[in-house]
Amino acid sequence: xxxxxxxxxxxxxxxxxxxxxxxxxxxxxxxxxxxxxxxxxxxxxxxxxxxxxxxxxxxxxxxxxxxxxxxxxxxxxxxxxxxxxxxxxxxxxxxxxxxxxxxxxxxxxxxxxxxxxxxxxxxxxxxxxxxxxxxxxxxxxxxxxxxxxxxxxxxxxxxxxxxxxxxxxxxxxxxxxxxxxxxxxxxxxxxxxxxxxxxxxxxxxxxxxxxxxxxxxxxxxxxxxxxxxxxxxxxxxxxxxxxxxxxxxxxxxxxxxxxxxxxxxxxxxxxxxxxxxxxxxxxxxxxxxxxxxxxxxxxxxxxxxxxxxxxxxxxxxxxxxxxxxxxxxxxxx
Amino acid sequence: xxxxxxxxxxxxxxxxxxxxxxxxxxxxxxxxxxxxxxxxxxxxxxxxxxxxxxxxxxxxxxxxxxxxxxxxxxxxxxxxxxxxxxxxxxxxxxxxxxxxxxxxxxxxxxxxxxxxxxxxxxxxxxxxxxxxxxxxxxxxxxxxxxxxxxxxxxxxxxxxxxxxxxxxxxxxxxxxxxxxxxxxxxxxxxxxxxxxxxxxxxxxxxxxxxxxxxxxxxxxxxxxxxxxxxxxxxxxxxxxxxxxxxxxxxxxxxxxxxxxxx
Numbered sequence: 116x117x118x119x120x121x122x123x124x125x126x127x128x129x130x131x132x133x134x135x136x137x138x139x140x141x142x143x144x145x146x147x148x149x150x151x152x153x154x155x156x157x158x159x160x161x162x163x164x165x166x167x168x169x170x171x172x173x174x175x176x177x178x179x180x181x182x183x184x185x186x187x188x189x190x191x192x193x194x195x196x197x198x199x200x201x202x203x204x205x206x207x208x209x210x211x212x213x214x215x216x217x218x219x220x221x222x223x224x225x226x227x228x229x230x231x232x233x234x235x236x237x238x239x240x241x242x243x244x245x246x247x248x249x250x251x252x253x254x255x256x257x258x259x260x261x262x263x264x265x266x267x268x269x270x271x272x273x274x275x276x277x278x279x280x281x282x283x284x285x286x287x288x289x290x291x292x293x294x295x296x297x298x299x300x301x302x303x304x305x306x307x308x309x310x311x312x313x314x315x316x317x318x319x320x321x322x323x324x325x326x327x328x329x330x331x332x333x334x335x336x337x338x339x340x341x342x343x344x345x346x347x348x349x350x351x352x353x354x355x356x357x358x359x360x361x362x363x364x365x366x367x368x369x370x371x372x373x374x375x376x377x378x379x380x381x382x383x384x385x386x387x388x389x390x391x392x393x394x395x396x397x398x399x400x401x402x403x404x405x406x407x408x409x410x411x412x413x414x415x416x417x418x419x420x421x422x423x424x425x426x427x428x429x430x431x432x433x434x435x436x437x438x439x440x441x442x443x444x445x446x447x448x
Numbered sequence: 449x450x451x452x453x454x455x456x457x458x459x460x461x462x463x464x465x466x467x468x469x470x471x472x473x474x475x476x477x478x479x480x481x482x483x484x485x486x487x488x489x490x491x492x493x494x495x496x497x498x499x500x501x502x503x504x505x506x507x508x509x510x511x512x513x514x515x516x517x518x519x520x521x522x523x524x525x526x527x528x529x530x531x532x533x534x535x536x537x538x539x540x541x542x543x544x545x546x547x548x549x550x551x552x553x554x555x556x557x558x559x560x561x562x563x564x565x566x567x568x569x570x571x572x573x574x575x576x577x578x579x580x581x582x583x584x585x586x587x588x589x590x591x592x593x594x595x596x597x598x599x600x601x602x603x604x605x606x607x608x609x610x611x612x613x614x615x616x617x618x619x620x621x622x623x624x625x626x627x628x629x630x631x632x633x634x635x636x637x638x639x640x641x642x643x644x645x646x647x648x649x650x651x652x653x654x655x656x657x658x659x660x661x662x663x664x665x666x667x668x669x670x671x672x673x674x675x676x677x678x679x680x681x682x683x684x685x686x687x688x689x690x691x692x693x694x695x696x697x698x699x700x701x702x703x704x705x706x707x708x709x710x
Contacts, residue, residue, distance in 0.1 A: 185550045211552035221543035225469050237461040238553050240454065266472070282547070 136199060138163040138290050138321035139184060143193035146179055153179045155345040156193070161338070163289075166312070166322040168336035170329065170433075175342040177325035178218060181294045184323065185215045198290050214288030218295045220275045221282070224268040228259050228278050231267060235285035253281040257311070273304030280311060290321045297331060309334060329433065341436055349436040356432045365398045365408065368421035381415030382408070386434075400424040455554035462561025469535070470569055476531040481573040483634070484524040485580050491516050491644060492584060502645055510585055517581045518670035519643025521598075522663060524577045525606045527634035528570035529613035530627060536562055536617030537626035559614055559701055566610045567603065574602055588674045598673045601686060605666055608690040609633055611697030618704040637663045642671075662689035 139161040146154040154176045161167040169177050182188045184197055186206040195202045198212035215221070222231050229250060236246030254263050257277040262270060267278060276296065283291060293312070297305040312335055316322055326332050332339045333353050341349040341356070349356055369375040369392045378394055379387045385396035398404050405424070412419060470477055491499070492513050500512035539545055539562070548558055590598070613630050620626035640654060641647070641663035650658055658664055669686045672679035 187546065187549055207552050210550055213550065215547065215550040217543055217546055219543045221547035223465065223542070223544045225472055226465070230468060234461065234465055237464075238458060238548075238551055240457065286551070 136196075137161055138165075139167070139195070139197050139323060141184065141193065141195035144180070144183060144190050144195060145192035146176075146183060146188070146190050153345055154183075154190070157342075157345075157347055159195075159340065159347075161321060161323060163321050164316065164319050165337040166316055166324060166335050168332035168339045169323070169325045169342055170327070170332045170339055171325075171342035172327060174344075176345045177327075177342055178294055180342070181215070181217075181292050181323070181325060185213055185292050186210055187215075211286075212289050214283035214286060214291045216276075216279045216283045216291070216293050216296060218298065220279050222267045222275055222278050225266065227264050227266055228270070229254065229263040231278060231282055232285060235282045239286040241285075249285055253284055257281045273300055273307070276300060276304070276308065277311070280308075284315075288320070290323065291315060293322060293324045295325055295327065297326070297328065305331075341433060343437045349432065359432055359435050363398065363400050363425045364395050365400065365405065366423045366425060367394045367396065367412075367419040368392060368423075369394065370418075370420055374417060377415060378412060378417045378419065381411055381417055398424070455557060458554040458557035459560040459564065462557045463564045464561075466535070466561050466565030467568070470565065476534070477569055477573075480527050480531055480569070481524070481576050483527050484520050484573075484577050487523060488516065488520045488577070488580060489584070491520075499645060502649055510587075513581070513584065513586050514588075514675050515671075516644060517586050518667050518674055519638060519641070520581065521574060521577060521602060521670060522605065522667055523634065523638045523643065524573050525570055525602060525609055526638055526663075528566060528573060528606065529609045529630045529633045531569075532562060532566040532610050532613040533617035533620065533626040533630045534623045536614050537620045537623045540618060555706060556702055559705055562614055563607065563610045566613070567606050570606045570610075571599075571603060574599075589676050590674050594673045598670055601666065601669060601673070601690075604687065604690045604694075608692075608694035608697065611694050611701060613697075615697045615700040615704065618701055637661060642667050662686070662693070665689060 137160045139159060141157055141159040144154050144157040144159075145152075157176075157180060159167070169180060171177050179188070183190045184195060184202070186202060186209055189203070197209045200208040200212065202209055222228075223234065226234070232250035232253060233246055236249060239246075241249065254260050257280065259274065259278060259281065262274060267275060270278065280293075280296070296312070297308050300308060309331070312322060312324070322335075324332070324335060336353065338350065338352055339356055340347050349359065351359075367378065369378060372389060372392065375387055375389065375392050375394060379385060382394070382396060385394045387394050396408065398408060405422075409419075409422075492509065496509045496512040496516075500508050500515070503511060503515055536559075539558075545558065549555075588595075613633070616629040617626045620629050638644075640650075640658045641661060642658065643663065647655055647658040647664060665682045666686045666689070668677070668682040669679055671677050672682070
């Protein structure tokens with residue numbers, strides 16, 4: 116852990132030791148916008164000091180869940196508490212304990228990175244010296260010292276996201292909401308963000324993370340909930356979720372749509388992708404199972420151009436619990 | 449968390465943020481003070497001689513300066529509403545305001561910061577415009593008390609129009625719309641008032657409108673304070689108008705802001 120994180124932990128200790136219940140608990144959360152039901156009875160329990168990932172495709176209701184739990188919008192039904200405070204009864208107490216980094220950067224682009232940090236320190240009612248100290252620490256920790264005096268509008272996407280998280284940490288929150296923190300970041304920035312999130316958890320903070328990237332949830336989360344069309348369709352550790360699917364799958368590549376159709380008929384199973392000319396077939400990847408698969412294709416005189424074996428991953432979980440392929444639905448922008 | 453002292457402190461923080469914006473991007477502020485100065489010079493040097501005959505002064509430019517300055521001062525306040533509405537509207541679409549909403553801070557501090565920041569900027573603009581007016585020959589018989597009363601009235605009008613501008617900014621879907629929504633305050637209403645010509649010279653229903661709309665009431669009060677004309681009922685009417693508009697703007701703005709994110 117970096118020295119900056121160390122000092123921050125010291126400040127958060129009163130948050131972490133006080134309540135013994137879950138950091139986030141929700142029961143039957145419902146929300147509709149007009150006729151459209153966005154959340155249809157969500158139950159959640161997130162233990163303190165863990166990373167919880169809400170995984171789902173666009174429009175599943177991830178952002179709405181974060182908006183409700185972070186007091187931005189009120190739920191139509193259900194109850195929830197965050198950091199031991201009831202959302203409906205004492206929203207200001209919840210606000211005092213949380214930090215939120217939304218999907219779209221929540222920085223003031225017209226002022227510099229440092230001014231943004233001081234603004235946060237002032238709004239947390241920190242003293243002048245304390246505010247400057249924390250600003251300097253966090254700017255260093257998130258590698259923003261060189262850019263501190265430049266307007267945030269001139270920052271790259273990765274820098275702005277780092278500033279965003281640094282601002283979220285100024286008040287030493289005990290629960291942090293990160294709504295799609297790596298969407299739109301390049302692979303390098305994404306890995307840096309992952310490291311920052313791991314550092315946070317090492318400091319004892321509870322992280323509620325939404326993502327549409329299955330790999331991200333797998334990498335970071337202690338527990339994952341899969342959200343689909345406003346309902347939680349699966350919940351558990353990454354390992355538990357993977358156990359939901361008996362095996363992985365193979366992906367077969369074909370020359371044209373006719374061959375793809377013939378193969379789909381011959382195998383009688385799998386999900387064809389007409390655009391990519393691919394067929395995804397459940398298969399545990401053993402030599403015996405692969406040989407059987409290829410034999411059936413041979414019998415039907417269908418030739419595959421390429422074959423790739425995929426061990427069970429969260430794509431398969433998503434397919435198993437929603438009946439839809441995870442890959443394109445989940446990762447489509 | 450939302451005790452009065454925190455509300456004050458948070459509002460001061462938000463004010464600092466808005467003044468920082470104004471300092472970093474001064475073009476809006478300069479535009480606001482530039483417009484009334486151009487209007488003043490235009491009306492005095494281009495139309496002044498002709499218009500002063502309408503006052504019964506017989507083509508005396510100095511008399512027209514004395515007549516037009518109170519209106520120009522109010523116009524300065526009106527044009528200050530534009531950057532406020534645009535800034536509020538732009539602000540609401542930024543993620544930073546969503547962040548403020550998730551923090552344990554005084555809710556209205558975001559809006560109060562905008563209002564106080566705008567009032568300060570407009571008062572500075574008023575000093576500049578007054579300076580130009582004095583430089584081109586505006587002379588007032590007013591004593592310190594009258595000047596103070598005029599400044600107080602302008603601050604009151606400014607507060608009222610700024611809260612109205614905040615409400616319009618919050619209600620506007622885009623900054624362009626916000627800019628259009630406040631246009632009557634800086635352009636239409638000053639012209640259909642006693643700012644440039646006496647309302648008695650206007651025809652029919654326009655005259656009726658000009659006579660009773662708040663800009664005329666305020667201008668006649670300012671004119672009385674600065675140039676010694678009769679104030680009559682306009683004094684308390686001005687204060688009533690301002691109080692009404694300020695309360696309306698404040699309540700409307702607060703209601704829109706607490707309703708949640710767009």
